[in-house]
Amino acid sequence: SxxxxxxxxxxxxxxxxxxxxxxxxxxxxxxxxxxxxxxxxxxxxxxxxxxxxxxxxxxxxxxxxxxxxxxxxxxxxxxxxxxxxxxxxxxxxxxxxxxxxxxxxxxxxxxxxxxxxxxxxxxxxxxxxxxLEGEVSDALRIEVEGLLEQRALARASKDWPEADRIRDRLNALDVVVMDGPQGATWRVRT
The missing domain is CATH 1.20.120.640 (Anticodon-binding domain of a subclass of class I aminoacyl-tRNA synthetases)
Structure with a gap:
C-alpha cells in the first residue's frame, strides 16, 4: 500500500x-x-x-x-x-x-x-x-575500437600526449580501458 x-x-x-x-x-x-x-x-x-x-x-x-x-x-x-x-x-x-x-x-x-x-x-x-562491454550501440563499439587502435599506435610510438588525449576521449564516452598483457580491453562505466 x-x-x-x-x-x-x-x-x-x-x-x-x-x-x-x-x-x-x-x-x-x-x-x-x-x-x-x-x-x-x-x-x-x-x-x-x-x-x-x-x-x-x-x-x-x-x-x-x-x-x-x-x-x-x-x-x-x-x-x-x-x-x-x-x-x-x-x-x-x-x-x-x-x-x-x-x-x-x-x-x-x-x-x-x-x-x-x-x-x-x-x-x-x-x-x-x-x-564487460555492456549493452552498447554498434556506433559506440566502432568508435571505441577505433580509438583503442589509435591509442595503441600512439603508445607504440611513445606519443604520450596523443595517447592521453585518446584516453580522455574514451573517459568522456564513459568507457573504462583496462590494459593487460594481451592488449587493452574496455567496458562501459556503470
Whole structure:
C-alpha cells in the first residue's frame, strides 16, 4: 500500500538477471537481506571482477568442468552462498596471478573450476567480452575500437600526449580501458 514493492519482472528489465541473482545470493538464506541500490551496485562490481578474470583468460582453454572442493563444502554447509562466493573470488585471483606469471596450466584449471562453480549458482553464463562491454550501440563499439587502435599506435610510438588525449576521449564516452598483457580491453562505466 505504500509502494515499497518491486516486481522481479520489472527489475530485470533494467538490471541484468545475473546481478539480481548475485544480490539475492549474497546473504545467507537465514539472514535478512537489505535490498537497496548499493547492493545491486556491489553485485555488478563483483560480477565485473569475475568476468574480467575470465576475459583476460579468454585465450586459455579450460581444463576440467568440476567446481572446487571448497565451493562444494560451502554449499553443502547449509547452503553457505557467501562462503561459496568467496571461493569464486579466490579462483579469479588465482587466474589473475597465473596469467601474470604465464602459467597457463593453472589458468586452465582455475578457469574451468570458476565456470563450473558459477554455473551451479546461475552466474557467469554470459560471454565475458559482451558482459564487460555492456549493452552498447554498434556506433559506440566502432568508435571505441577505433580509438583503442589509435591509442595503441600512439603508445607504440611513445606519443604520450596523443595517447592521453585518446584516453580522455574514451573517459568522456564513459568507457573504462583496462590494459593487460594481451592488449587493452574496455567496458562501459556503470
Amino acid at each position: 505504500i509502494g515499497n514493492v518491486l516486481l522481479l519482472h520489472d527489475l530485470v528489465q533494467a538490471i541484468p538477471g545475473e546481478v539480481v541473482r548475485w544480490a539475492l545470493l549474497s546473504a545467507h538464506y537465514r539472514q535478512p537481506l537489505d535490498w537497496n541500490q548499493s547492493l545491486l551496485d556491489q553485485s555488478r562490481k563483483a560480477l565485473d571482477r569475475l568476468y574480467g578474470a575470465l576475459h583476460r583468460a579468454a585465450g586459455v582453454e579450460t581444463n576440467g568442468d568440476e567446481p572446487p572442493e571448497d565451493f562444494l563444502k560451502a554449499i553443502e554447509d547449509d547452503i553457505n552462498t557467501p562462503g561459496a562466493m568467496a571461493t569464486l573470488f579466490a579462483l579469479s585471483s588465482e587466474i589473475e596471478r597465473a596469467m601474470t606469471a604465464g602459467d597457463h596450466g593453472v589458468v586452465a584449471r582455475a578457469k574451468g573450476e570458476l565456470v563450473a562453480a558459477g554455473a551451479l549458482l546461475g552466474v557467469l553464463q554470459s560471454n565475458p567480452a559482451e558482459w
